[in-house]
Amino acid sequence: MTDAPAARLAAFLEQLEDARRARGVTLIVVTKRHPAALVRELAEAGHRDFGESRHPESRDKAEELAGLGLTWHFVGQLQRNKARQVARYADVLHSIDSTELVEVLEGGDERPLRDALVQVNLTDDPGRGGVAPADVDALAERVAASSALRLRGVMAVAPLGEEPGRAFERLARHAERVRAIDPDARWISAGMSADWREALEHGATHLRIGTAITGNRPADG
Numbered sequence: 207m208t209d210a211p212a213a214r215l216a217a218f219l220e221q222l223e224d225a226r227r228a229r230g231v232t233l234i235v236v237t238k239r240h241p242a243a244l245v246r247e248l249a250e251a252g253h254r255d256f257g258e259s260r261h262p263e264s265r266d267k268a269e270e271l272a273g274l275g276l277t278w279h280f281v282g283q284l285q286r287n288k289a290r291q292v293a294r295y296a297d298v299l300h301s302i303d304s305t306e307l308v309e310v311l312e313g314g315d316e317r318p319l320r321d322a323l324v325q326v327n328l329t330d331d332p333g334r335g336g337v338a339p340a341d342v343d344a345l346a347e348r349v350a351a352s353s354a355l356r357l358r359g360v361m362a363v364a365p366l367g368e369e370p371g372r373a374f375e376r377l378a379r380h381a382e383r384v385r386a387i388d389p390d391a392r393w394i395s396a397g398m399s400a401d402w403r404e405a406l407e408h409g410a411t412h413l414r415i416g417t418a419i420t421g422n423r424p425a426d427g
């Protein structure tokens with residue numbers, strides 16, 4: 207029986223075991239649209255890293271589950287007018303995609319440096335999330351110099367209609383250049399339920415897995 211999320215989590219971790227031993231891959235369970243109860247169930251099974259993409263839903267869950275010692279990864283698009291609120295509860299911001307966004311975050315307060323990833327747009331559509339490939343290095347330098355963020359690496363979503371391995375290969379090249387800017391910025395956040403094997407082949411250090419562990423997301427609403 208593997209239909210309970212905790213059982214699927216255990217099975218998934220088993221598949222990842224070799225990769226994790228080789229280079230410490232972090233599994234982020236993406237729980238958007240699922241209730242806090244599901245996060246709690248996986249936390250009770252020992253899991254700590256969770257991904258969310260929609261404020262304020264993400265804030266409500268982080269508040270409800272405060273005290274469990276969870277690490278919250280914000281993986282959705284960061285709107286400038288909400289970014290400072292997100293930075294209050296999110297430990298890792300995966301979707302830094304403009305210098306303006308960095309400036310907004312520097313206008314904030316209080317909390318220590320947030321871990322941050324530069325999101326790379328691997329599609330031809332400038333309307334999709336992420337910074338254009340040509341602007342990745344400049345943005346990474348800006349994040350590395352930021353008073354609010356700690357540059358950790360890169361993040362991307364594989365485009366539809368392209369073999370994901372090819373897209374992740376491009377991402378790996380960006381990751382290498384970002385590492386040249388800051389040798390500690392070694393994270394590659396890539397790979398979802400459908401393409402995590404290809405992401406691992408191309409060096410992913412952080413997988414963002416939703417449905418393969420949580421089951422289907424409840425309908426929007």
Ligand SMILES: *Cc1c(COP(=O)(O)O)cnc(C)c1O
Nearest residue numbers: 236259281398399414415416417
């Ligand atoms: C929802 C989401 C995921 C997880 O997707 P699945 O296909 O359910 O594994 C990963 N990354 C981002 C940015 C997401 O929005």
